[in-house]
Amino acid sequence: MPPRLAITSGEPAGVGPELCARLVERSWPARLVVLGDIDLIRERAAQAGRPVAVRPYEPAGRAESGVLEVLHLPLAVPARVGVPDPANACHVLGLLDRALAGCVGGEFAGMVTAPVHKGVICDAGVPFSGHTEYLAERTGTPRVVMMLVGGGLRVALVTTHLPLSAVPAAITQDAVERTLRILHGDLATRFGLAAPRILVAGLNPHAGEGGHLGREEIEVIAPVLERLRAEGMRLAGPLPADTLFVPHTLSQGDAVLAMYHDQGLPVLKHASFGGGVNVTLGLPVIRTSVDHGTAFDLAGTGRADPGSLYAAVDVALAMIAAVRNGAAAA
Numbered sequence: 001m002p003p004r005l006a007i008t009s010g011e012p013a014g015v016g017p018e019l020c021a022r023l024v025e026r027s028w029p030a031r032l033v034v035l036g037d038i039d040l041i042r043e044r045a046a047q048a049g050r051p052v053a054v055r056p057y058e059p060a061g062r063a064e065s066g067v068l069e070v071l072h073l074p075l076a077v078p079a080r081v082g083v084p085d086p087a088n089a090c091h092v093l094g095l096l097d098r099a100l101a102g103c104v105g106g107e108f109a110g111m112v113t114a115p116v117h118k119g120v121i122c123d124a125g126v127p128f129s130g131h132t133e134y135l136a137e138r139t140g141t142p143r144v145v146m147m148l149v150g151g152g153l154r155v156a157l158v159t160t161h162l163p164l165s166a167v168p169a170a171i172t173q174d175a176v177e178r179t180l181r182i183l184h185g186d187l188a189t190r191f192g193l194a195a196p197r198i199l200v201a202g203l204n205p206h207a208g209e210g211g212h213l214g215r216e217e218i219e220v221i222a223p224v225l226e227r228l229r230a231e232g233m234r235l236a237g238p239l240p241a242d243t244l245f246v247p248h249t250l251s252q253g254d255a256v257l258a259m260y261h262d263q264g265l266p267v268l269k270h271a272s273f274g275g276g277v278n279v280t281l282g283l284p285v286i287r288t289s290v291d292h293g294t295a296f297d298l299a300g301t302g303r304a305d306p307g308s309l310y311a312a313v314d315v316a317l318a319m320i321a322a323v324r325n326g327a328a329a330a
């Protein structure tokens, strides 16, 4: 039975709806169900110069080649291209809630998210720092891990959407250890890597230069690595972040663990923009996402690249297959 995936169309003023419409341009070994306003998706596809046949999702129905299945969740107010409206924040969050409920209930094998605008949701009075944190909270998951995949790299983060000034205090032994356990576990169960090798970055320049440029490596990161190595995990580090990303070092790991957002993601996006994928590890459901934002400057023009959305679907399907293979082997 091909898996059924929920694809949330994201911020209605952005590029998400038209990129979702472009999923019909490829054939997939899966049934893809786009969650969004069916009229908006039809209109945006036409406006972007790629009109598409759309039909309402019927759970008992079957996928039809060249026809987009849309689980219709209406906008709260009409959406203007490139101009976000906080009044539609409840629509955007409703897409996530419906997809998540479908994943938890078994209707969907996983969810793929098109971009949302964090600021507009906050403007609506809902504190929101990202899908990652939102889905963790909605599923009661105390810790999840953001990992980006692309350009031949996998880069996971100990901290995500924090001001830089708050990062050092968030790099605790508990945070590093729990992140590594989730990363190691999900690389094994959801990426089919039985004994993953993880390259762990330091926090400070030159990984602290022996304590002369900061002590987090000595006092926080290294003791955790020692403990987990004793359990059999294959961990290298703490490594200076500037030289960690040279090809020779990268070739010795299956994934990198960076301490904060802008330590790891600029490298990955440079290597993969347009084809990168954001994965949330540690959730009870499979969730992948595009690596780009709402791109208001491109919305409605037809110039937005669907490559990252396609890659997000591919990665979700590979994760589903790895889980099924693991379950079959057990």
Ligand SMILES: NC(=O)C1=CN([C@@H]2O[C@H](COP(=O)(O)OP(=O)(O)OC[C@H]3O[C@@H](n4cnc5c(N)ncnc54)[C@H](O)[C@@H]3O)[C@@H](O)[C@H]2O)C=CC1
Pocket (backbone or CB within 6 Å): 015, 113, 114, 115, 116, 117, 118, 119, 131, 278, 289, 290, 291, 292, 293, 294, 295, 296, 297, 298, 303, 304, 305, 306
């Ligand atoms: N998965 C998600 O929901 C994500 C959401 N965001 C949110 O998006 C909003 C806007 O963020 P920005 O920093 O402006 O980043 P952005 O990714 O929206 O735009 C940055 C640049 O990349 C271009 N771009 C983005 N997507 C593209 C595509 N598919 N094809 C071709 N070019 C593309 C844009 O035109 C712009 O020049 C913010 O609220 C941010 O938090 C950002 C990243 C991921």
Ligand SMILES: NCC(=O)COP(=O)(O)O
Pocket (backbone or CB within 6 Å): 129, 130, 131, 132, 133, 265, 278, 289
């Ligand atoms: N930098 C990644 C990003 O902003 C997307 O975060 P999320 O919405 O997937 O949590």
